[in-house]
Amino acid sequence: MELRVTVNKAFSPFNLTVDFTVSQARIGIFGPSGSGKSTLVSLIAGLEQPDEGIIQLNGETLFDRSINVPPEQRRIGIIFQHPHLFPHLNVRNNLLYGYKRSALENRRIDFDCLIEVLQLGPLLERGVNNLSGGEKQRVAIGRAVLSNPRLLLMDEPLSALDDTLRFQIISHLKSVCETFDIPFLFISHSLLEMRLMADQVISVAAGRILGSSTAEELARQRLGASPVGYINLLKLGLPTPAAGMFAYPWGSSRLLMSAGPSRDESMAELSSKDIMLFKKHPEAISARNLLLCTVRSLFSSGRKIGVELDCSGNTLIAEVVQDAVDELEITPGSSIYVAIKASAFRLLPG
């Protein structure tokens, strides 16, 4: 997939002026609400026209001074923030709406396979008005994918959902796009969603592109400015009960957490602010997790210093101030003790 967008569009309170070319399959567009992300989606999909510019997809010009391919011929699917299911059609006919209109030679998504991936089987004959929020969004994903798009635009598809559903839908989005090999542009104001969905992230603000980086780089850059610090995402194994808590395997180490599994969580969030560093082994501390790690690197972000740690192969990012770096003599290669409270973790459905 190669997408080239060089457009100008006037809208209040600022102009949208972007110029980028992306060729990876998992692209994120990151920016606060009102920064022009959704307008960009409309322009790429053909729902709105730029004032001037060029939009090309895989070498085919979709828009320039003399060309304006209508949205129904662009083969670009959209998953909107709200599902926008057709209320007069049942789930099956919603799903098939785009499929029936796709050209035979472009049909490569298998209906039954998609139903399987999105677990829509039991819903097929139901009306769409009494589905739950998560079910509706799953149908919307299936409907967009079944239209056999060359590119899928996901415009804040998770922001209308509660936290639990968000992670379920993320895993559905990922598995659908991987299974059927569909490149996508994932638009969101959530850094966490970016890190879970996108390889390359384009940051926008006030209608302009601020830069392009990986989601990981972006998260590290924003460590100092973000009120929650850097969020470490830890992949966990199956827990076992231990001393009133739960022990989760994390790579070759083991983490004690106070929260037990309620669903099929297999990930935990841990803020860089909740990690304490010790130069020597603290004899006795209340924090239930003490790991000996190696400092891999240091980076600064705002007034904070991020410390990238190697904890027996796993990566952890902690944040400290410059004073602490000097006092603890934190340098790449040095060993350091890491203390984390058992209550600092937040489990996420993986």
Place this chain on the structure above:
Amino acid sequence: MPEFTAAEYSAILLSLKVSLVATLLSLPFGFAAAYVMTYRQFRGKVALDVLVNLPLTLPPVVIGYVLLILLGQHGFIGLHILQPLGIKLIFTWKAAVIATAVVGFPLLVRSIRIGMESVDHGLIQAARTLGAGWFDTMLTVILPLSLRSVIAGSALMFARGLGEFGATIIVAGNIPGVTQTIPLAIYDYASSPGGDSMAMALCVVSVIISVAVLLFHEYLSHRMIRKD
């Protein structure tokens, strides 16, 4: 209650026929006009809006007179289009249909427009990105979702058509058995001595038909709600 003669029966049937034909004839045009005014931006949109709604505010007699001038033997349409084709409209039941259609058209368009404006724009955008062109989207998304307002508008127009008097009497005249509808027959009876009871009887028939139309409309709307 007096016995109806053939003339009264034909007036009742003609009223129903004229109103029904006028409504059915107007439906595609009314839907198209509502679509254009809801979804398209173009020069002269205000002019079209005024033109469509004008019959609502004009006295029906004026509309009848304008139609007579246009469609009559010396009128522009009458002379250049109808006569070469051998069509005679004035003082036939077809003229009554045209008068009824023109008078009821704004009611139909207004009602359909309200329905179309309530269709979520996101659904239309979704349909477009799923590969449906504008016409396809109109038939498969906008029409089914504004169907209630189409039915409501049709019922309104039909009911309005049953009462059409001013425009009809000018372009179609008041010929018993040919162009005399219920209101015209009532007018005749009411203005001739001894016709009071017959006029009253036809009024009762009018009320019954109107109530039936409203009930039919309610029934259709309810059926559609249950389907949701």
